[in-house]
Amino acid sequence: MRGLRWLRDARPIHLKPVVVVATLAKCFRFALSNQNQSDQKPHFFILKKFFRDKFPDFKLPALIAQAQQRKDKLLPAxxxxxxxxxxxxxxxFDGYRRRxxxxLLNFGRYxxxxxVLEIGCGIGDLLLEMSKYGPKEIYGVDSxxxxIALAKEYTKGINADLSVADARNLPFPDKSFDVVFVMFxxxxxADDRQMKRVVDEAARVSRQWVILVEETATKKYQHESITRRRVEDYKNxxxxxxxxxxxxxxxxYLHVNASRYIFTGTANPWHWLRWLFSPLLYLMGFPASVMKPPxxxxxxxxxxxxxxxxxxSLPLTNSLDNIFKANDGITVMWLEREKLFGRG
Structure with missing residues (x-):
């Protein structure tokens, strides 16, 4: 019992149950790790007698039962x-733009x-937000x-039906959903024919609404991996x-242009304005290269x-966003199925 000398002078009156349990576990591990396989019983009984002598009022089974009751109370099975x-x-800025x-999407109304179906749901962040407004059913697909694996982890608490699917060939019958979201x-x-195939599928599975969120422009052009089309193109x-x-x-439109120009490093037509305010931008953490037009x-x-x-700075830039309204950029389009008798 050489390994237990440090414990013999312990005063159990000052020990809390948690400390006693930890001590018991440590001693038991020590005993098992320092004995021969043929000598297991003697060490176990020595430990048992030692703790009975030192802690006569200590009842490990009762303590375990109390802990289990507390666990069941806090975390029901x-x-x-x-x-x-x-x-x-x-x-x-990312959080501000998302809010x-x-x-703008007004989930409470739609x-x-x-x-509800979201085409291109990604990791399911907007599905989680939609779930707060009491949808009857909520589905998400992504290629x-x-x-989808991440979305299933993030949305475990909302009972969403998530699946891997091609947006050009959705695995749902016609008019399956009241609202279909197509976001970014x-x-x-880039190919307009492939884009129209996705449009046709979204229209096919929607009973009433398609809510479209895309980056638009007054004239179609491609920037890096994004094709910005006119609102008229999507409308047609x-x-x-x-x-x-x-x-x-x-x-x-999502009115964040002023904040976007100031807080992001994306090249834009107003680079001269950023050049004038480059000292402020540098203090805000941008690299020295921003001192020149990006x-x-x-x-x-x-x-x-x-x-x-x-x-x-966001309260100030928010005011600028409300003054300098956007007429392109992130755009929300609400499209409704043609009503009965050909009424638009």
Missing amino acids: SAPKAAVQLPLPKTP KLIQ VGNRS SEES ELQHI AFKHSPSGRFFLRKTD TQSTDLPDSKLAMLLQKW
């Missing part, structure tokens, strides 16, 4: 497994008590197996879809000071 938490926005987009999907399809594609005529009821995308560096300054 019937409780669903908690979902993995979504990653936080990388910058305050404004959710507000999602409540309806069956990426990795994204068509802008990644849905209006003449063989799966059913959909009419554009409303268009609105020619390509530049990521915001991982700087706590930059994040803090960006957070403090």
